[in-house]
Amino acid sequence: MAFTSWADFWAMGGYALFVWLSFGSTYGLLLGLWWYSKRQHNNIQQQIRAKAAREQRVRQHQEREK
C-alpha cells in the first residue's frame, strides 16, 4: 500500500486534479461507449421486430381484402 490513509489516497500527493481527471474521463468515456453500443443493439432488434410485425399486419389485411 503506497498510502497511509484514504485522505492521503484521494490527495494523490497533490496531483489529485490530474489523476482523477484522467481516471474519471477514461471510465466516463468507456461506460458511455458501452451504454451506447448496448442501446444500439437493442434498438436494431426492436426495429426489426417492428418491421416484421408491420409486414404481418399488411399480409393479414390483404388476405381479408380477398
Next chain:
Amino acid sequence: MWGSMFRWLDPYAKPETLYHLCGRLLPYLMGLAVFTLVLGNIWGLAFSPADYQQGDSYRIIYIHVPSAIWSMGAYSSMAIAAFIGLVWQIRVAQWAVLAIAPIGAVYTAIALITGAAWGKPMWGTWWVWDARLTSELVLLFLYLGVIALAGAFSEAARGIKVASLLAIVGVVNLPIIHFSVEWWNTLHQGATITKFAKPSIDPSMLWPLLVSLLGFALLLAALTCLRLRSQILMFEQHRPWVRQLVESKNGEQN
C-alpha cells in the same frame, strides 16, 4: 496455398455463425476485461510505489499507456479487416471496420485526454504541437473520418468501401506515431516497454501496467463482439435467421 491455409476460417465468415460466436464470447470477455481493469488499475493507483521524480502523478500511466497502445492496435485490426473486406469481399470483415472504428476513436481520445492531464503537471502545458501528440491527434481524425465516410453515402456498401480505403491508407500514420519520439525532438519520452530491450521500469510498476494493458485489450475484444453483433443484425435483417432470432426473443432484450 492461401486458400488451404485459411480454409478453417471459412465458417466464421458466415454472419450467422459469427453472430452466435460473438454472443458466446461476449460475457467471458467482458467479465475478464472488467476484472483485469479493476485489478490492474487499483494495483497501480493504490499499491505500486510513487515515482521518485513524478510522485503520484505518474499513476496516469496505468490508463494512458494501455489506451495509447491499443488505440494503435485497434487501428491495425480495423485496417486488416478493411483490407480483407475490400480484397476478398468478405462482408463480415467490412462490418468489423464499422464495429471497431468508434472503439478506436474512444481509446485515442482517452490517450489524448490522459496525456494532456499528465502533461500539465509534468511539462507545464496541456498540449504542444509536437510529433507524438500531433500524430496521435491525426489518428483520432482518421477514426472520425472512417466513421463519417461510412455514413456519408446513401448506399451503405459504397460508404463502407470508401471508409475501408481511408482506413488502409491511414496505416502510414502508425509507424509515424511509434517512431515519432525517435525521429523528432519531442517533449514526449521514448518507449518504455514497446522496444526490443529490457523494459526501463521497475517490476513493481511494470506488473500492474501489464495487467492494465491486458484489461484494455480484453475490453477492446469485448466491445468489438458487442458492436459486431449489432452490425450483423442490421445488415442481415432481411434474412430468415435474423427474423427467427428476433421473434423467438420477443420481449427479451438480448
